[in-house]
Amino acid sequence: MKKITFTLLSIATMALLTGCGDKPKSDIVTYKYTPAEVYTATCAHCHGDKGEGMPSKKGPAIDKKTIPELEMDLFDIKNGGVGQSTATEHDVMEHNMKKLKEKGYEYDVKAMANYIYNTFNRAK
Numbered sequence: 001m002k003k004i005t006f007t008l009l010s011i012a013t014m015a016l017l018t019g020c021g022d023k024p025k026s027d028i029v030t031y032k033y034t035p036a037e038v039y040t041a042t043c044a045h046c047h048g049d050k051g052e053g054m055p056s057k058k059g060p061a062i063d064k065k066t067i068p069e070l071e072m073d074l075f076d077i078k079n080g081g082v083g084q085s086t087a088t089e090h091d092v093m094e095h096n097m098k099k100l101k102e103k104g105y106e107y108d109v110k111a112m113a114n115y116i117y118n119t120f121n122r123a124k
């Protein structure tokens, strides 16, 4: 009996994960940390506390980018360069991304783009 329940649960979970519903995947995936927490813990040391950039780490300023620009960059970075980003070299970040995922610092591209824009963009 226990085994059957477990099997049914597994199927339900898999259906959820593969996104059988109408909702897009990003709506049902929950992340361990908020974009703010991820940024402070893992992005700030290369892009600066305020997204102003950090030349010593070669991290470019990201405080003047629009939400669509940020989304494209982040999508590109997360997907190994298949996006339409105008950024040329994403090697550093892609490398870093694998490590971040292992530590649970996964994030939603849209949410992160919004966070960076709303928090750092001075051109508003």
Ligand code: HEC
Binding pocket: 038, 039, 042, 043, 044, 045, 046, 047, 057, 058, 059, 060, 061, 062, 070, 073, 074, 087, 088, 089, 090, 091, 092, 093, 094, 096, 112
């Ligand atoms: C090890 C240093 C490092 C870390 C950590 C890092 N970045 Fe980057 N980031 C870079 C470098 C270098 C570039 C430019 C070259 C590249 O894309 O690899 C970049 C590029 C970007 C770009 C594109 C900007 C542009 O003008 O091309 C965005 C957006 C960005 N990073 C966001 C983030 C976010 C969000 C995080 C945290 C999840 C993060 N970065 C963590 C070094 C880093």
